[in-house]
Structures are given as structure tokens and as C-alpha cells.
Amino acid sequence: MVSIKDVAKHAGVAISTVSKVLNHYPNVSEETKEKVNKAVEELNFVPNSVAAALSSKQAGRVALLINLNEKTQAIDEIGMQYISGALNKAMELNLDVITLFFFMFKNKTAEELIRYLKSQSITGIIIYGVSKTDKVIHRLIESQEFKCVVIDAPLVNENTSSVSIDHRKAQYDVAKKTIEENNCKSVLYIAGKKNGYVTAQRLEGMRDLAKELNLTMLERDGDFSELQARNITTRYARNKEAVVCASDLMAIGAMKELIRMDIFRPVCGFDGIILMGYVGKQMNTVCQDFAGISGRAVEELQLLMNGQEGRRVTTEYSLVRMKYEDIIR
Amino acid sequence: MVSIKDVAKHAGVAISTVSKVLNHYPNVSEETKEKVNKAVEELNFVPNSVAAALSSKQAGRVALLINLNEKTQAIDEIGMQYISGALNKAMELNLDVITLFFFMFKNKTAEELIRYLKSQSITGIIIYGVSKTDKVIHRLIESQEFKCVVIDAPLVNENTSSVSIDHRKAQYDVAKKTIEENNCKSVLYIAGKKNGYVTAQRLEGMRDLAKELNLTMLERDGDFSELQARNITTRYARNKEAVVCASDLMAIGAMKELIRMDIFRPVCGFDGIILMGYVGKQMNTVCQDFAGISGRAVEELQLLMNGQEGRRVTTEYSLVRMKYEDIIR
DNA sequence: TTGTAGGCGTTATCAT
DNA sequence: ATGATAACGCCTACAA
Numbered sequence: 001m002v003s004i005k006d007v008a009k010h011a012g013v014a015i016s017t018v019s020k021v022l023n024h025y026p027n028v029s030e031e032t033k034e035k036v037n038k039a040v041e042e043l044n045f046v047p048n049s050v051a052a053a054l055s056s057k058q059a060g061r062v063a064l065l066i067n068l069n070e071k072t073q074a075i076d077e078i079g080m081q082y083i084s085g086a087l088n089k090a091m092e093l094n095l096d097v098i099t100l101f102f103f104m105f106k107n108k109t110a111e112e113l114i115r116y117l118k119s120q121s122i123t124g125i126i127i128y129g130v131s132k133t134d135k136v137i138h139r140l141i142e143s144q145e146f147k148c149v150v151i152d153a154p155l156v157n158e159n160t161s162s163v164s165i166d167h168r169k170a171q172y173d174v175a176k177k178t179i180e181e182n183n184c185k186s187v188l189y190i191a192g193k194k195n196g197y198v199t200a201q202r203l204e205g206m207r208d209l210a211k212e213l214n215l216t217m218l219e220r221d222g223d224f225s226e227l228q229a230r231n232i233t234t235r236y237a238r239n240k241e242a243v244v245c246a247s248d249l250m251a252i253g254a255m256k257e258l259i260r261m262d263i264f265r266p267v268c269g270f271d272g273i274i275l276m277g278y279v280g281k282q283m284n285t286v287c288q289d290f291a292g293i294s295g296r297a298v299e300e301l302q303l304l305m306n307g308q309e310g311r312r313v314t315t316e317y318s319l320v321r322m323k324y325e326d327i328i329r
Numbered sequence: 330m331v332s333i334k335d336v337a338k339h340a341g342v343a344i345s346t347v348s349k350v351l352n353h354y355p356n357v358s359e360e361t362k363e364k365v366n367k368a369v370e371e372l373n374f375v376p377n378s379v380a381a382a383l384s385s386k387q388a389g390r391v392a393l394l395i396n397l398n399e400k401t402q403a404i405d406e407i408g409m410q411y412i413s414g415a416l417n418k419a420m421e422l423n424l425d426v427i428t429l430f431f432f433m434f435k436n437k438t439a440e441e442l443i444r445y446l447k448s449q450s451i452t453g454i455i456i457y458g459v460s461k462t463d464k465v466i467h468r469l470i471e472s473q474e475f476k477c478v479v480i481d482a483p484l485v486n487e488n489t490s491s492v493s494i495d496h497r498k499a500q501y502d503v504a505k506k507t508i509e510e511n512n513c514k515s516v517l518y519i520a521g522k523k524n525g526y527v528t529a530q531r532l533e534g535m536r537d538l539a540k541e542l543n544l545t546m547l548e549r550d551g552d553f554s555e556l557q558a559r560n561i562t563t564r565y566a567r568n569k570e571a572v573v574c575a576s577d578l579m580a581i582g583a584m585k586e587l588i589r590m591d592i593f594r595p596v597c598g599f600d601g602i603i604l605m606g607y608v609g610k611q612m613n614t615v616c617q618d619f620a621g622i623s624g625r626a627v628e629e630l631q632l633l634m635n636g637q638e639g640r641r642v643t644t645e646y647s648l649v650r651m652k653y654e655d656i657i658r
Numbered sequence: 659t660t661g662t663a664g665g666c667g668t669t670a671t672c673a674t
Numbered sequence: 675a676t677g678a679t680a681a682c683g684c685c686t687a688c689a690a
Binding site (some may be wrong): 330332333334344345347348351352376378379380381382386434537 | 666667668669670671
């Protein structure tokens, strides 16, 4: 393996000089820079990132901490988008990444998790899918031992930024569109998991809308479960004019049940997963660019690692209507 | 950060002794072992894997090299299962893992890829979704610079193992079941991507079956495309009694089109993705345990890294009939 | 502006 | 059986 030492020899300079050139230090003459870069080219040198990580305060290694459902799910595609978006951006920014899932630390304490991360020379973490009851994750964030970027949860401190769309507004928008298109005056709202951060935000958006449009609204906890959404639909949808769901999966459950019940109610979802195109009936939903959000999170993390303070970052979303013909490839 | 040095001091032994205990070297007295382990406990020491990786020929770091479709797809769930299965097993075996996607190296040569992997101290690679035309990947494998485990492609050499189900037999089985259940004498077979390894194997299985059952068979290239499967169905399904597809996505495309055409033909797929449960009509399909296969690949890779020769590993599959009621949660 | 040298946390070789 | 000590490849004061 060709090392910085070889480059130094080839270029006729000292190792440290090579390092300086590679890391864009000031105070290096153009001439030496060229010599070094030429040697790098000729030897096809690629710095060993493991050694760099060990050596010290380099930008730092990043961990993706993902709350994946243990069983396969249609929404696994979201996780995949998160991962690929992050890895892609990380490669661009020259950051090393390791991927971890919540379930790997199921019986571990926050301290054990922290130690593990340190043993991996991790300095920055991106957290996906944390809910209010994930104590270990909260302790991890509060410890401020690492720079963190949290997706979809409003957790911010000096070393922690949050990245997400405006869930309140998005829920408001998609519901409003659906309800106005169909001229409804009453609505069944199937909310997400009780302890989810986004659940509360989306619910808030829905309540705002109900107040504004003077809607009769019935709220039920769907727990992000397709099955539960179906059951709620069975019981409560008949007397309402529309069904607004806090997730696509629940929207699908609701829609399927409505079809079975042989009644029509407009339904809208949230997320924009592919599966929405397969249900037969078109539904409005909120389309998030998961890969983009994840890439944005990596950028934000790099800023944090460079000394920036934690803050709240809001990303864009769009309203879409998923149609089989548009999805099929 | 507590290091091996601290442990040594705390236990009153030399650093090298601690290392020996940690790595289960022979020639260490029970007494010192205990002393060291006690110190490890008390200090909550976790070895720094980055330093270990740098230091030398430890078991080695592993890269997952995944051929992800660039656009979101319903089959992204497969990739997610692959990743989580591998990471889980790797954590169990104490292997470090980095995840990479093919598209990250789109315009890179094999040499560049190899250099990158070396710069990451990678010694073992698991490759998912390689096709016959991925020259860079083939060069990577042939270079034998790394230990490789290839999923679903019969590439084996001294340093390379393959892990997969018996695609020939699985295709044979699922098609046979479907055809016999429906007593068919003619069949439309929609094959996968022309240059895919599994495509050829599955096709072989189908041909064996056709010969055995004396079926009239029409073969078409579906390219693993739902859209293409739909078009093929439009054109050719009417005159056949069954439609056998080399993937679930194509089976879904075919089934949807059959419903639109308002004719019934039994359809079977391959993979066992969740989406199959949402189509309305039940279909037979081959269910692979993607996470399990991926874990198995990690184990195989470890064996390779420990000096074992490359070989072919065949894993189990099962035939299932996906039903919405079974999938919904 | 350039080079020297110490250190990051381990592993592994070689004495003891 | 145990302990010094030299790598591993890179970064970074600090000296020249």
C-alpha cells in the first residue's frame, strides 16, 4: 500500500509537508504543492482514512443511527433512502460513515452505547426515527459527547441540530387540499404513534385546520399501524366525510377498508412511499425527499463538527398524488 | 477516553499483556487474565477498533457493496434487509463494516475502487446484486486483493465465495406448484434482466420444468421491469394458461394487467416482497430470507478472512403465498 | 517555508 | 508467562 511516506520520498519532501498539502494548510509554496500533487497522481496515493481517524481531530467519523422496524416493511424503502442519501453526501464530503440500527443496542445502556461509539472514533451522529420514549437516545444526545443531527425530532442544543420538514404545516396542507377538493365538513383523523415527535406536530396541524375550516373532527390513535388504521376506519369512517391519516401505511389500510366497506371517502396520507401507487385509488400525500433530507443532515453535521452551534433546519416537501402509472418502471 | 494503557496501569501489568488477554492469546496465566478482565470491567474499557484496524491484520474491516436502484423502489426493502442482516451479524462477530453503493463509483475504474477500499483498510467485501456486465466489480473480484462473498452470482475463486439460494430449483418449484395447482399446459415466462446471473439460472429451472411437464412455453425478457412485464402480458398472456415471472415486481405488473384485461391467469413471482400482499390476487412466490442470507455471507467472509478457501454456499428458501391479511400489522 | 519528532491506541515481535 | 518496543499511517506542534 502506497503511503504518505512514499509520496514524500517521490516528491523529495518531508512527510509533514505532504500532509500539509493534502490538508490544504497555508504556508506551502505553490512549487512544493505541485511537486506533491504530482507525486500523489503518479503513485495513485489515497490517504488511509483509518490512520487519519486515529491520528486525531480530523473532521471525524459519522454514525447513522437508524430506528428500523424489526420486521420487513413496505416503509423500509424510507430507511434505504436515508442511508443512500447520507452515504452519498458523506463520500462527497470525504467523511467516513458507519451504519447502526437501534435494535443492535436493544439491551444496552446509554453509557454502553456512548462507549461503543467512542471506540469507533465516532464524533458525529445522525439519528433517524427517535421517539419521545427512547431514553437511551435522549441520554446520548444530552451527554453532548458527540455532535448530533436529529431527523424529525425537535431536539436542539449546543451540539445538536434537528433537520425535518415542517410537519405541522405539511399535515395542514395535505389535509386542506384533500378536504377542499371534496368539500367536506367532517373528518376522521388517524394519528401516528403516541410518543412520536412528528405525531404531535402533525396533529397540531390538523387541529389548526379543523378550527380554521370549522370541521367536525374525530381523532384516533393509529399508532402508525396499517391494521389499526383499518379497524379505526371500520368503526368511525362511515359518519365522516374524509379520512386523514398521519402516514401512508395507515392511509392504505384505511383506503383498503373503505373499498371493502364499499363506501367512498377521500383519504390522504403522509410520506410518499411507493406503495401508495398500488392501492388502486389515488390519494394525496406529502412527499418528502428522504435522500435529500439525509444528505442535508450530513452537511449540517459537518458544520457542527466545524464548530457551528446546533440549530433547527427545515427542509422542503411537496404534495403529490400517487398514481400507479407514474410509479411503474 | 480510557485506553489499553489505563487498563494496564490499573491491572498492574504491561500493555502487551492486556492486549494478549483481550485477544485471547495463549500463554497467559489465569491469574493475570482475571486481573486484566477486572480492570476492563471497572474502567468500562472498550477497545478502539480504529486503532486496532490500523495496527494490523486484525480480522479486518468489511465493506458491503450494494447495487441499489437509483430511484426509490418497492424492492428497496430487500436492500434494507441485506444491510440489517449483515450489520447485525457483523456486530455479533465484532467486525467493522462500512456500507457502499455501486452508484458511488459510477465513473470510477476498478483500480480506483480498489484503492479506495484499501484506503479504508478493507480486507473483506460482500457484493450484492452484481450482473454479468459490471466490469469493475468483476475486476475487483479477480484482482483477489480482498476476500469476497458474492450474493446471487456464481463467482468463486480462492478468495471468493458465493452465497445464494438455488435459483434454478426455486424457479422450478414455484412454477411447478403454480402450474400444477391450475392444471396448465402452456405458460408465458417473463425472465429477468438479460445480463443477470440469476436470470439465467431461473430460466434454466423453468426450461427444465417445461420439458418435464411437456409445457408449451413462451419466453420473454422482462428486464425485471414491472412496466415491461405489463406490456408483455398485454401481448402474450391471452394465449397462455399461466404467467410465471422471474420477480415479484414483474408478477405484480403482470397481474395488474391481467386484471385490467379482465382475464384470469395464475401468476407467480420470485422474492417475497411485501408489496405482493397488496395486489389483491394472491400469488405464489419464492421467499428468501434476505437478512439471514446476508448474515450468512458475513460468516462466510469471516471464514475466508481466516484462511478458508472460497466456495459455494447454498441457502434455503420457501414457497409462500402472500396474502394481505398476513402482511398487515 | 520546510523538516523533525512525538503521539493517536493497538498489535506483534522479541527479549527476558 | 510477561514486558519492552517497534511498527501501522497520519497529524501537528515546534524547531530549523
